[in-house]
Amino acid sequence: MEEKNALLFEDYLQKKLSEDERIAFEKKLKEDADFNEAFLNYKQLSIFLKNKFSKERAALQKTLSQTGEDYFSSQKQKVFRLKPWHYSIAASVLLLFGVFLYMQNNRFSYNDYAFSQTITLVERSDDMKVYKNAETAFNTKNYKEAIRYFNQILKTEPTNFEILFYKGIALVETDSFTAAELVFTKLQETNSIYKNKALFYLGLSKLKQKDYKDGKAILNTIPASAAEYKKAQEILKKID
Secondary structure, X not given: OOHHHHHHHHHHHXXXXXXXXXXXXXXXXXXXXXXXXXXXXXXXXXXXXXHHHHHHHHHHHHHHHHHHHHHHOOOOOOOOOOOHHHXXXXXXXXXXXXXXXXXXXXXXXXXXXXXXXXXXXXXXXXXXXXXXXXXXXXXXXXXXXXXXXXXXXXXXXXXOHHHHHHHHHHHHHOOOHHHHHHHHHHHHOOOOOOHHHHHHHHHHHHHHOXXXXXXXXXXXXXXXXXOOHHHHHHHHHHHO
């Protein structure tokens, strides 16, 4: 989780967001599963700290909040006068906050590994427009539209593995997991450069569905010689 999100979570819990900011925040909670999960974890930590430190936590909140804002915005930190008993409490709060950030940064998040490159399609037919439309739709994350164009291309070029691969990615992004699995399974049966890529994104698709058992099993089959091996191993360490 990014540090700026932690400050945003705290502002939301303390009802410091404007009405527009609150609406945007709650909209993101509904649409972004990873953001929602990170917020729930932070909220649990906040409740724990409130119960543990009660009035002391409230007395320090303004100081800690300002210190955090100054630190994360790379501004010059202000010096605060704290009473002796403040130090142990502040240390505990900051330590727990640090543990929380460490855990968030070392846990699996689908968005950290999802396909994020822009694509440039190799045109293999006289119909250049459909390739350009497919490319533009995919790169602007209009995945449903991209799938429609990919299907048009695949009607005349069923063995165009490049298009088939990007179609699989678009299907995962639209949560069309069964269709994506069919695409990636087909690619695994080829000797194309997309064979191991398909294996990696099939495993990632399973993990997006919280199917950790099958996801781990698939990622474990990626050979060490594959370009995707390192990322697969990194994910496996995070979900073990």
